[in-house]
Amino acid sequence: MPAPLSRALRRALAVAAVLVALAGLWELYIWIWTTAGWTWPFAVDSTSMPHVWTIAKAFGQPAQVNQPALITILFHKALFTMRESVVGFALGAVIGFVLGVVLAHSRLLQRGFLPYLVASQTVPILAIAPMVVVWVNPKLPGPLQGWGAVAVIAAYLTFFPVLINTLRGLQSADARALELMRTYAAGRWSVLWKLRVPASLPYVFAALKLAATASVVGAIIGELPSGLQSGLGGAIINFNQYYSIEPQELWATNIVAALVGILFFVVVLGAEKIVVRRAPENVA
Amino acid sequence: MSDPVVSISHVTKTFAQGNVTALQDIELELMPGEFVSLIGPSGCGKSTLLRVIGDLIEPTSGAVTVNRKTARQARIDRDYGIVFQDSVLFDWRTVAKNIALPLEMLGWDREKRRQRVAEMMELVDLEGFGDHHPWQLSGGMQQRASIARALAFEPALLLMDEPFGALDEMTRERLNLELLSIWERLGSTVVFVTHSISEAVFLSTRVVVMSPRPGRIAGIVDIDLPSPRGVETREDPRFFELVTQVRELLRKRGEHLLPEEEGL
DSSP: OOHHHHHHHHHHHHHHHHHHHHHHHHHHHHHHHHHHTOOSSSOOSTTTSOOHHHHHHHHHSBSSTTSOBHHHHHHHHHHHHHHHHHHHHHHHHHHHHHHHHHHHTOHHHHHHHHHHHHHHHHSOHHHHHHHHHHHHGGGSOGGGTTHHHHHHHHHHHHHHHHHHHHHHHHTTSOHHHHHHHHHTTOOHHHIIIIIIHHHHHHHHHHHHHHHHHHHHHHHHHHHHHHTOOSSHHHHHHHHHHTTTTOHHHHHHHHHHHHHHHHHHHHHHHHHHHHHOOOOGGGOO | OOOOSEEEEEEEEEETGGGEEEEEEEEEEEOTTOEEEEEOSTTSSHHHHHHHHTTSSOOSEEEEEETTEEHHHHHHTTOEEEEOSSOOOOTTSOHHHHHHHHHHHTTOOHHHHHHHHHHHHHHTTOTTOTTSOGGGSOHHHHHHHHHHHHHTTOOSEEEEESTTTTSOHHHHHHHHHHHHHHHHHHOOEEEEEESOHHHHHHHOSEEEEEETTTTEEEEEEEOOOOSSOOGGGGGOHHHHHHHHHHHHHHHHHOTTOOOOOOOO
16 A cells, blocks of 8 residues: 555544544443433533434434435535635635735734734624624625625634734745845835745645634624524524434534534645645744 | 956944944955955954945945945945855756846746756756756755856855855865865955865955954955965875964954864
8 A cells, every 4th residue: 555545544544543532432421421410510421421323323313304304404504604604704704814914014014913913813703793693794795695794704804813823924035035035126015926925825724724713603693693594603593492302413413513613624634734834843 | 467357445343233343344356366365353344344235235335336336336246156055046946047046037948947957957966956956955055056046147246154064064064175276277356255275265265354343354365376276285284384474463452262173
């Protein structure tokens, strides 16, 4: 077997093993707590901790009569949320990067704007989301209606780590390398594109990995005040109401949401492997 | 008599921080094709002087001309190439693309760049490593790539700041020989900063001995060893005489600040 394939196989096996172990621990916990009758920190029953197989079975069954299986519904809802997060992620990454480049070139702008940009992140996203929906939605063309505003909310959550790490990364260029560019009488623009930006990429990608998962969270939360039913956020609100009767459906939704986050993370990781060429000891 | 390539007159450099006089009233002229080493203990201002020539540092007073222009204009005209102690190769570029960097800055087209890079790789004996990334090369090979990059646009002047300082003795001696043969072929003028006496004597046509606090020229030794030089040069009695002469100049001017002794 060729080396890269066997390595991928080993990694997949490791992931699967961890998954099985987690499911095992979950079931072990349920068994110990129910047999011993412990009620601390909470009583374990089929509502607080449904069995793994109950959750697995829920995927295959319709959540409501006359509906397709839950997995089909969640798949479509996940696609809807992914569209919001992908657009939000891209928007946030571009805004964060461009802002980073601009602020890196002006100490004055950096001093003036950075405190407000930091403040923007201390406001809970749930408090901002309704306003974004009200402001953005009326201006959006038909096909963007509804989900477009959610993408903006996701972008609000993703731009910040990208901005901070772009700033840091652009300043990470080696002093000798900057001197070298000076000997070439390089202008600001060449120094930026040939040296500072390539030097910043490991930092930018560290931020993009954070932003990838944050964009999924942002999209799900953004759906709540928008009253959108087509995404995972809508599903979570919906299944929340039935939690005391059928907890497995909310659990199933959470698993799908987590899978979307992991998928995004892995895609960014793959892009990083292709784009960032560094000595092995310098890879973050 | 032709014009000097580098002319330094009354150059003084003080650093406000710590009130240090790095250079005091330096006078020096470099003629075309000369190989001049600046040697001295740490803090004698040899690297500062190199940076003043390259317009990477401005002198506090005095003037530097390169090719009869101000140092600043010469830098803008890309009149010199530079090699640092670290190779300063960009990790994200292949070796070939690193060597092509100054050519990109000069706006050469792709085909012209490719040709020159191939010539340069041959010159520094790196054929076949063009597609490697810097971290895949040994320290000596990285420094050869760095020299190729500095020479790629055929500058008349080459500034070298302890280029072999981080290499082991054997690699260093081999690169000394290679540098000499490149210099003999290209006929460029070289300013070479080092703290190795034997290296300075072996390579140079003149050795400028500097002393610290304040940094000034303690003396200049003309190196009249026959050319071309080779491994046997290091065994020539005249080589030892010159090494002793440089060492004594260093000793006289800075009793307590000797450079590291060389294993001769």
